[in-house]
Amino acid sequence: MICSECQQRLSDYLDGHLSIGEGVRIEQHLMSCQICKVVHDDLAQIIKASRALPLHAPSPVLWQRIQAQITLEAEAKPQTSESWWGQLRNRQFHLTLSFPQLAAVAAAFVFVIASTIVLTQLSTRNLSSVTGGDPNSLGNIGRPLNVPVLPEDLERQVNEYTNLVNKRKESWDPKVREIFERNMAILDMSMDECQQQLRRNQTDQVAFDMLRMAYQKKLEILQDFAAIE
């Protein structure tokens, strides 16, 4: 082996990238060549020293520069007084949800909008038909025989998944948690309206159907979010 060949392979030799045969050839050359041995030792010293290089510190004003830039960027963001539609349009969404989760969220929004329209119409109709519009009037006391009841299994499943998700959501990405909680709040508000409607008229089949659908939708969303580790 000649010196140029040995020196070209010294880094591979020092990093352990050579075969046993090639390594032995290098070692044999190093034993007989003082020049290459010196180069080998120097490179080994450089490698060793590089792994222990100290950290350097930037000037102390760097944090102030960063802080000033952050403040500028925060001020440049749209103000919260902007309309909800403007905020929605300007918001940069990070797609952290899977397609089924996004579909569930979209379905929840559609459900909430539809139920709001139906319940608003029902509310107007029932208020005009119920005497005095008083929910505590004699006509609403006591449950008639045809009052519909939610399946126990559905309520139980919703409660179980709610407990499960509540335990897990602390470890989620804050944006995912925010999306989840916002949708749950909207869904709960809609369910609350259905229940208020049912308190006014226990036999209101439409309000009951909407409530049952809301429970089912909530269960689907909870199941999707429960899958997030």
Added chain:
Amino acid sequence: MPDGAISELIQVTIEASNTVSDLELAAGAAAGDVRAFERLYELHHRRVYSLCLRMLGSAVEAEDLTQEVFLQVYRKIGSFRGESAFTTWLHRLTVNQVLMHFRKRGVKLEQTTEEGDFTNVVVVGSERPEAMPIVDRIALDKAISELPPGYRTVFVLHDVEGHEHEEIATMLGCSVGTSKSQLHKARMKLRQLLTKKV
């Protein structure tokens, strides 16, 4: 338990507790807590700055890029989900910023040599038969800053930061062979620079 095992256990515990702390701070920063972000800066700015400094070879540019890295962290912290350690995520972000900076400046990292063919740095005859004296860290840092950008990048990523050639090749968009070749030339060039100075 042997002393070595105890110190290793302590180190693992310290690293684990730091990871938890980083995760908590990252979550806080993502929620808009500037104090949490400031703490992340305090913990990691030296590492980011040192990496920038060694890859760029200029203190002014390293400060500018460190600022840009932490602004990127502030903007992207919401996408950090703790799948890897925060330090790994931050390191990758820093390397990407430096490489983007090189691209903007038109620095060609694949350029292998400034001084011609490799054979020029082969030591022959009795040029320097004696061993190089112990290299001090300041001299080594200075010599690294004098390397051509292509050599310096591979050397810093491999020998200082501990990346494998496969990772470097992926980061730089070159072959493993090119990475190995650049590294060897960088080491030989460093030896040349240090031999002159020591």
